[in-house]
Amino acid sequence: GAVVSQHPSWVICKSGTSVKIECRSLDFQATTMFWYRQFPKQSLMLMATSNEGSKATYEQGVEKDKFLINHASLTLSTLTVTSAHPEDSSFYICSASRQGYTDTQYFGPGTRLTVL
Amino acid sequence: GNSVTQMEGPVTLSEEAFLTINCTYTATGYPSLFWYVQYPGEGLQLLLKATKADDKGSNKGFEATYRKETTSFHLEKGSVQVSDSAVYFCALSELTQGGSEKLVFGKGTKLTVNP
Numbered sequence: 672g673a674v675v676s677q678h679p680s681w682v683i684c685k686s687g688t689s690v691k692i693e694c695r696s697l698d699f700q701a702t703t704m705f706w707y708r709q710f711p712k713q714s715l716m717l718m719a720t721s722n723e724g725s726k727a728t729y730e731q732g733v734e735k736d737k738f739l740i741n742h743a744s745l746t747l748s749t750l751t752v753t754s755a756h757p758e759d760s761s762f763y764i765c766s767a768s769r770q771g772y773t774d775t776q777y778f779g780p781g782t783r784l785t786v787l
Numbered sequence: 788g789n790s791v792t793q794m795e796g797p798v799t800l801s802e803e804a805f806l807t808i809n810c811t812y813t814a815t816g817y818p819s820l821f822w823y824v825q826y827p828g829e830g831l832q833l834l835l836k837a838t839k840a841d842d843k844g845s846n847k848g849f850e851a852t853y854r855k856e857t858t859s860f861h862l863e864k865g866s867v868q869v870s871d872s873a874v875y876f877c878a879l880s881e882l883t884q885g886g887s888e889k890l891v892f893g894k895g896t897k898l899t900v901n902p
Contacts, residue, residue, distance in 0.1 A: 705890075712895075714791075714894040714895060715831075715876070715890075715892045717890070764830070764831070768888070776890060779830050780828070780829055781830065
């Protein structure tokens with residue numbers, strides 16, 4: 672139980688295009704989902720926290736107009752990188768907390784984004 | 788703000804060797820502390836956690852004790868196996884304004900165990 676999937680697992684796009692990454696909790700309802708970014712040999716940096724049905728809360732320094740987060744249901748959150756540029760290339764990871772169990776996060780396998 | 792510092796890797800050990808991965812933290816208040824493990828090609832998985840001072844988290848032969856006096860949460864295992872090869876992340880939790888728990892991670896330590 673407590674499986675989180677991400678799609679796609681990797682994506683290559685041209686500069687200026689938008690890319691959508693999906694995060695799904697497969698066997699539980701997730702009231703809260705988190706989006707992280709991981710640079711090579713660095714820790715995961717939280718980008719934003721989203722609760723189902725409400726606007727995401729972004730961390731300081733994260734551009735909310737560039738990284739659009741939607742948490743439309745208790746099993747799906749999406750991250751859209753708008754007008755992507757090479758500096759947006761990174762490993763994006765989502766996690767989800769079960770309804771009523773906010774102290775444990777279950778992580779997806781990550782999405783590798785490469786912007787040419 | 789809160790932060791986590793863990794020993795840099797990579798760490799390479801022979802099977803059955805003793806493992807220690809150091810982790811120290813800076814935090815206001817009393818956060819929960821975690822160790823996550825990431826096996827190749829997979830997402831992070833919770834390995835163990837401790838929620839208050841002197842608590843010991845343990846799982847799969849790994850242990851870590853929440854030491855408030857030294858602000859540490861070192862990961863140990865008495866006898867590692869090849870299957871323990873992975874990246875290990877130390878983390879602490881802090882409450883956001885919205886009431887959810889937010890994780891702050893260390894940089895990760897890559898462990899390779901050779902047969």
